[in-house]
Amino acid sequence: MESQILMDEELFERVIDRLAHQLLEHHDFNKTDLVGLQPRGYDLARILKVKLEQLLPGFTINCGGLDSTFHRDDFRRREKPITPQSTTMPFLVEGRDVILVDDVLFTGRTIRAGLDALLAHGRPETVKLLVLVDRRFQRELPIEPQFIGKSIDSIDWQYVQVIWSEQRSTCRVMLLNKKPE
Numbered sequence: 349m350e351s352q353i354l355m356d357e358e359l360f361e362r363v364i365d366r367l368a369h370q371l372l373e374h375h376d377f378n379k380t381d382l383v384g385l386q387p388r389g390y391d392l393a394r395i396l397k398v399k400l401e402q403l404l405p406g407f408t409i410n411c412g413g414l415d416s417t418f419h420r421d422d423f424r425r426r427e428k429p430i431t432p433q434s435t436t437m438p439f440l441v442e443g444r445d446v447i448l449v450d451d452v453l454f455t456g457r458t459i460r461a462g463l464d465a466l467l468a469h470g471r472p473e474t475v476k477l478l479v480l481v482d483r484r485f486q487r488e489l490p491i492e493p494q495f496i497g498k499s500i501d502s503i504d505w506q507y508v509q510v511i512w513s514e515q516r517s518t519c520r521v522m523l524l525n526k527k528p529e
Contacts, residue, residue, distance in 0.1 A: 354481065354508070355498055355521035363497040367478060368399040370495055371447065379473075380445040381410040385462045386433035389450035390414075391516050392480055396449065412437035412469075416461035435465075442470030447495070451510045453479040456489035481508050481521055 355363065371380075377400065384393030390413030397411040413436040448462055459477060466472065478495035486504045500523065502508070507524045 350525040351509075352523045352525075353520065354500060354523050355519075357513070357518045357520055360518055360520070363480070364395055364399055367495055367497060368396055368403060371396070371400065371478070372403060375445060375447070375476075377404065377407060377409050379443075380447060381412065381439065381441055382447050382449055383412045383414050383437070383441070383462075383466060384449040385458060386413050386415045386435070388452075388510055388512070389448075389462075390433075390436070391512055391519075392451055392478075393447075393449040395517060396478075410439045412439065414462060414465050414469075416458065416465040437469050440470040441466065441472045443473050444470075446472040446475045447478050448475055449478045451479065452481045452483060452508045453477070453491070453493055454483045454486060454508075456487050456491035459491045460489050480510065483508060 382393040382397055384390030393411050393413070397409050400409050401407060413434070415433040415435045417433065446466065448459065448466065450458060450462070453459065463475065466475070476495065477491065477493040479493045480497040482493055482496045482499045483502050484499055485501060502523060505526050507526055509522045509524055510519050511522065512519045
């Protein structure tokens with residue numbers, strides 16, 4: 349299987365820095381929360397939280413991890429059972445601005461499920477989407493991110509793999525070429 353590095357650890361650090369500055373430019377974190385979709389979106393949200401708190405000394409930003417497994421429209425259609433992740437939301441999002449965070453946006457179905465799951469924690473004022481990688485083609489739902497780490501043009505049978513470090517503080521992103529079956 350051929351692969352291509354889309355983002356190494358050094359580029360990842362620059363992307364996180366840029367995304368954090370973009371968030372600060374557009375959001376008041378007195379009323380904005382980060383909510384990452386489990387598992388990898390939550391890892392990314394926690395990294396952004398650390399970077400934002402470095403840029404805003406003495407400030408604490410709400411950051412939660414949301415499992416959307418049972419909100420998916422395909423969870424009963426899979427051959428293997430899906431293993432849910434835990435939800436870690438120690439705050440309500442009622443009336444607040446939410447940055448929904450995920451690692452890869454492809455069809456939009458995971459984001460749709462995440463939006464449904466988010467409503468169990470209140471009705472946010474606004475929801476904006478931040479993704480590390482936007483696979484711009486093959487969208488099945490009208491969902492577009494407002495904050496993008498990297499946009500790529502890929503074919504539907506290719507696969508984007510986000511490989512986290514042991515400490516989950518950095519990652520590498522690969523584009524894998526899988527042969528059509």
